[in-house]
Amino acid sequence: MIDIQSVSKSFVTRDADPVHALNDVSLEIYDNEFFTLLGPSGCGKTTLLRLIAGFEAPSSGAIRIAGSDVAALPPQKRSVNTVFQSYALFPHMSVAENVAFGLEMQNAPKSLIDERVREALEMVRLEGFAARRPAQLSGGQQQRVAVARALAPKPSVLLLDEPLSALDLKLRKGMQSELKRLQRETGITFVLVTHDQEEALAMSDRIAVMRSGDVLQVGTPRDIYDNPQDRFVADFIGESNLLPGAALGRDPAKTIIVRPEHIVVSPVADGAKGHARGAVSAITFLGSDTLYEVVLEEGAKLHSRSRGGAALATGDRVVVDWARAVERELAN
Amino acid sequence: MTSAKPFDWRHTPGLSAYTALIFLFFYAPLLILVIYAFNSSRLVTVWAGFSFKWFVAVANNGAIRDAAFNSIIIAIVATIASTAIATAGALALERGRLRFGRSAATALIAMPLVVPEIVVAITTLIFFSGLGMHHGLINLMIAHTVFCIPFALLPIQARLRDMGGTLEEAGRDLYADEWRLFRRVTLPLLVPAISAGAIMAFVVSLDDFLISMMVSSAGSTTLPVYIYGMMRLGVTPEVNAISTILLAVSIVFVAAALLVGRRNKFA
Numbered sequence: 001m002i003d004i005q006s007v008s009k010s011f012v013t014r015d016a017d018p019v020h021a022l023n024d025v026s027l028e029i030y031d032n033e034f035f036t037l038l039g040p041s042g043c044g045k046t047t048l049l050r051l052i053a054g055f056e057a058p059s060s061g062a063i064r065i066a067g068s069d070v071a072a073l074p075p076q077k078r079s080v081n082t083v084f085q086s087y088a089l090f091p092h093m094s095v096a097e098n099v100a101f102g103l104e105m106q107n108a109p110k111s112l113i114d115e116r117v118r119e120a121l122e123m124v125r126l127e128g129f130a131a132r133r134p135a136q137l138s139g140g141q142q143q144r145v146a147v148a149r150a151l152a153p154k155p156s157v158l159l160l161d162e163p164l165s166a167l168d169l170k171l172r173k174g175m176q177s178e179l180k181r182l183q184r185e186t187g188i189t190f191v192l193v194t195h196d197q198e199e200a201l202a203m204s205d206r207i208a209v210m211r212s213g214d215v216l217q218v219g220t221p222r223d224i225y226d227n228p229q230d231r232f233v234a235d236f237i238g239e240s241n242l243l244p245g246a247a248l249g250r251d252p253a254k255t256i257i258v259r260p261e262h263i264v265v266s267p268v269a270d271g272a273k274g275h276a277r278g279a280v281s282a283i284t285f286l287g288s289d290t291l292y293e294v295v296l297e298e299g300a301k302l303h304s305r306s307r308g309g310a311a312l313a314t315g316d317r318v319v320v321d322w323a324r325a326v327e328r329e330l331a332n
Numbered sequence: 333m334t335s336a337k338p339f340d341w342r343h344t345p346g347l348s349a350y351t352a353l354i355f356l357f358f359y360a361p362l363l364i365l366v367i368y369a370f371n372s373s374r375l376v377t378v379w380a381g382f383s384f385k386w387f388v389a390v391a392n393n394g395a396i397r398d399a400a401f402n403s404i405i406i407a408i409v410a411t412i413a414s415t416a417i418a419t420a421g422a423l424a425l426e427r428g429r430l431r432f433g434r435s436a437a438t439a440l441i442a443m444p445l446v447v448p449e450i451v452v453a454i455t456t457l458i459f460f461s462g463l464g465m466h467h468g469l470i471n472l473m474i475a476h477t478v479f480c481i482p483f484a485l486l487p488i489q490a491r492l493r494d495m496g497g498t499l500e501e502a503g504r505d506l507y508a509d510e511w512r513l514f515r516r517v518t519l520p521l522l523v524p525a526i527s528a529g530a531i532m533a534f535v536v537s538l539d540d541f542l543i544s545m546m547v548s549s550a551g552s553t554t555l556p557v558y559i560y561g562m563m564r565l566g567v568t569p570e571v572n573a574i575s576t577i578l579l580a581v582s583i584v585f586v587a588a589a590l591l592v593g594r595r596n597k598f599a
Binding site for chain 2: 054055074077080082088092150153
């Protein structure tokens with residue numbers, strides 16, 4: 001659906017060197033998939049989204065949407081609609097007028113517009129709100145109008161720029177499954193930008209993890225969680241222990257990555273051999289789980305998360321162990 | 333132990349009396365001018381009873397009517413022209429592809445607000461005579477249009493800046509071409525600011541004295557210039573009456589500008 005080939009983007013600034021927002025990024029986003037660009041702020045994910053929408057032009061490289069090069073096309077000529085972070089609803093128009101706007105600009109016949117507006121509002125469960133002004137709606141409702149407005153013209157791609165960041169936690173969880181449902185129902189390719197890894201894991205078919213203008217890894221949520229190709233990815237997606245090889249008596253040129261939930265901590269007295277020894281330095285009770293912070297004898301620190309948990313106390317000398325199959329080894 | 337109260341200027345002793353004094357200082361002269369406009373005496377400072385006779389005198393004074401007509405025609409033309417130019421200018425400054433020099437251009441446009449008006453007046457006069465332009469009212473309309481532009485431009489530019497570009501991006505994203513984007517999104521959102529700018533321009537044009545004084549010629553006298561002429565022959569209550577009318581018109585327009593500005597504030 002979207003083919004991004006060696007795209008770079010730099011911004012000219014008045015006083016400093018040009019800012020390189022994207023460095024030679026290549027990506028392929030498939031038909032009918034929920035794709036997420038995930039990364040911390042400043043990683044270039046929003047820039048990439050704006051390039052796909054047509055608000056910015058790439059400094060080099062090519063973007064193809066549904067097979068055709070869109071480099072020369074302004075946003076109004078691309079079958080791509082955006083849900084903006086601030087929603088960007090037109091304040092002087094009613095909800096229905098907002099949703100109708102895209103179709104009207106495409107000169108769709110009145111009967112089709114009416115039908116699609118009704119359909120779109122139904123889809124986001126705002127049937128009774130057609131005549132309201134955006135200012136009369138709650139944040140969550142405005143968000144849904146923004147989604148309806150972007151979906152009404154039936155674009156081939158829907159772009160979502162941190163659409164849930166302004167909502168409170170409970171609404172956010174609800175909207176996550178709503179958006180997932182809308183993607184399945186409409187069959188439109190969704191491209192979501194977020195810095196929230198939990199959101200990305202919960203909603204996406206595939207995720208691209210980005211940092212400082214580079215795509216570090218692309219894969220399914222499980223793939224990225226289980227097989228991080230990079231220290232940054234391992235650390236950014238979920239929690240990870242990044243242990244220097246030396247601390248485990250192994251090759252010092254390697255870093256060993258283990259998820260906290262895979263680490264078993266047991267008292268030295270139990271006689272287990274394990275990968276290393278250390279002492280419990282902190283215990284955090286998390287409800288169903290308990291988080292142990294262990295300082296290894298060689299100085300490194302690690303976290304272990306266990307259900308229920310053995311009755312350990314701070315200062316206890318312990319053995320840490322995990323199955324070799326769950327660890328990942330990366331060159332430093 | 334009682335803790336010391338933090339300083340709170342709202343509870344300074346005598347604050348309300350002081351405020352009242354300031355307002356008195358501002359408005360007492362105006363009030364006196366208005367009251368004496370209804371004075372039946374010929375003398376401006378001696379009260380002799382209530383009367384509308386000076387308003388009648390103003391209404392029957394052909395020269396005042398001509399001057400008022402000139403003022404209004406000039407103000408209308410200057411308002412329309414300056415607001416149109418200011419809207420285009422604000423769009424160019426805030427939405428154009430200008431990369432550098434935006435603040436310099438804004439400062440340059442706003443300069444007539446800080447340059448002493450007498451300088452502007454003399455320059456305008458020299459400019460017109462240099463070109464050999466002696467078109468009476470048309471000269472005045474051009475001069476007023478020019479100095480009204482910054483007054484009209486500033487509110488429009490501020491509104492464009494407040495709005496940000498996202499709404500227009502949303503319009504483009506939803507297939508609007510540039511013209512329809514302007515008609516359906518940008519212009520409706522700018523209407524309150526354009527109205528406020530137009531009203532400011534109208535009031536400024538109507539009130540202007542120095543520039544009109546320099547540029548006007550026989551037959552193109554504006555109301556403030558005419559009033560000044562009357563004053564030189566001695567202050568009669570007729571001056572009070574005409575000033576009261578001008579004051580009322582200005583208040584209506586400024587109030588309208590405030591109301592328009594307050595309405596249409598979008599959440």
